[in-house]
Amino acid sequence: MRAIISGGGTGGHIFPAIAIATALKEKDPGCEILFVGAQGRMEMEKIPAAGYRIIGLPVAGLKRSLSLSNLKLPFKIAKSVRMAKSIIKEFKPDVAIGVGGYASAPLLWAAQRLSIPTLIQEQNSYAGLTNKIIGKKADRICVAYPGMERFFPKDRITVTGNPVRSSIHRPTEDERREALSYYSLEPLTKTVFIVGGSLGSATLNNSVKSWIESGCPGGEGIQLIWQCGKYYINDIDAFMGSHPECKARIKHFAFIDRMDLAYAVADLIISRAGASTISELCIAGKAVIFVPSPNVTEDHQTHNAMALVNAGAGKIITDAEAPAGLMKLATGLVKDDTQIKHLEGNILKLARPSAAEDIAGEVFSLYSRTKDNERHCNAKQR
Numbered sequence: 050m051r052a053i054i055s056g057g058g059t060g061g062h063i064f065p066a067i068a069i070a071t072a073l074k075e076k077d078p079g080c081e082i083l084f085v086g087a088q089g090r091m092e093m094e095k096i097p098a099a100g101y102r103i104i105g106l107p108v109a110g111l112k113r114s115l116s117l118s119n120l121k122l123p124f125k126i127a128k129s130v131r132m133a134k135s136i137i138k139e140f141k142p143d144v145a146i147g148v149g150g151y152a153s154a155p156l157l158w159a160a161q162r163l164s165i166p167t168l169i170q171e172q173n174s175y176a177g178l179t180n181k182i183i184g185k186k187a188d189r190i191c192v193a194y195p196g197m198e199r200f201f202p203k204d205r206i207t208v209t210g211n212p213v214r215s216s217i218h219r220p221t222e223d224e225r226r227e228a229l230s231y232y233s234l235e236p237l238t239k240t241v242f243i244v245g246g247s248l249g250s251a252t253l254n255n256s257v258k259s260w261i262e263s264g265c266p267g268g269e270g271i272q273l274i275w276q277c278g279k280y281y282i283n284d285i286d287a288f289m290g291s292h293p294e295c296k297a298r299i300k301h302f303a304f305i306d307r308m309d310l311a312y313a314v315a316d317l318i319i320s321r322a323g324a325s326t327i328s329e330l331c332i333a334g335k336a337v338i339f340v341p342s343p344n345v346t347e348d349h350q351t352h353n354a355m356a357l358v359n360a361g362a363g364k365i366i367t368d369a370e371a372p373a374g375l376m377k378l379a380t381g382l383v384k385d386d387t388q389i390k391h392l393e394g395n396i397l398k399l400a401r402p403s404a405a406e407d408i409a410g411e412v413f414s415l416y417s418r419t420k421d422n423e424r425h426c427n428a429k430q431r
Contacts, residue, residue: 055156056148057092061325068212072409129155172324176200210401211328220313228314242315249278260376267380322354336392
């Protein structure tokens with residue numbers, strides 16, 4: 050089988066795409082896979098690092114604010130569609146897979162018009178614009194949440210969950226001990242892990258800074274792993290330099306290379322509510338406070354978070370409330386062992402650790418059906 054996987058822009062799209070590719074290779078080591086992404090975006094670095102070939106398209110997203118770059122957008126889209134058609138004709142895929150994000154739109158649109166079977170993977174509980182458009186003609190739609198028939202044809206939906214990095218799993222005690230050493234943490238102290246994504250979150254960072262400036266109220270017996278993001282690391286470095294009394298129990302990083310160990314040692318996690326992150330938290334079985342980003346299409350992070358909150362599998366605080374209330378909520382919750390165990394038990398029930406393998410199974414099912422149809426047509430012609 051020859052497959053194209055398209056999408057990207059953020060780790061939330063890229064890591065699931067790599068997980069799907071890995072699952073395809075495990076089912077069929079001879080499977081040929083080509084990635085198609087957006088020029089200048091994260092996937093152009095991460096995909097080759099994972100051992101796969103990628104071609105970049107000049108497609109870009111629409112800027113919400115007034116921007117001259119929006120005037121160039123129609124020309125970039127048109128060029129991207131032309132390039133996508135050429136890529137398809139040269140690579141000759143049996144199946145085209147879209148993982149969301151504007152990078153997948155030209156490739157999947159072209160594939161459908163060239164009669165290539167298409168499968169899309171929608172990670173969020175509120176479908177993105179690209180997938181809503183492509184989903185109208187997609188042969189298979191893999192989703193992570195129930196009730197997605199409001200966006201897609203019901204007879205083509207399969208609930209698979211979201212693929213996650215292979216390193217993410219329910220942590221063991223040995224991994225927790227390794228994590229304590231790796232992050233230089235105290236073994237008998239409660240640990241809160243604050244993760245704002247690879248770029249970082251100004252709201253989460255400002256919430257922690259305000260808490261530190263107030264003298265860390267309620268913070269007795271608590272230590273932090275603080276992932277502040279590459280955009281904010283210089284500012285946080287300077288801030289922590291002016292608070293040397295906190296350095297022993299607050300470890301800050303631009304990026305977390307060993308996410309598995311950060312999950313393993315955390316008693317409570319504070320996070321945005323991206324779909325990929327939520328899927329990882331479910332598999333890791335961790336208590337979490339969600340702070341949904343308001344800067345996303347259709348407020349889909351709030352929809353994602355509320356699906357867990359309504360199942361008793363997480364807590365939520367709004368972006369606007371976070372600077373004043375987040376750390377107060379976190380310092381109280383992390384010391385409440387009964388609540389923590391309750392949240393962990395409920396979030397584990399939502400885990401779908403075989404999501405990548407299930408999606409790969411749908412891809413091969415689509416491929417087999419297509420080949421059966423081709424053989425049937427050839428037999429009739431003879």
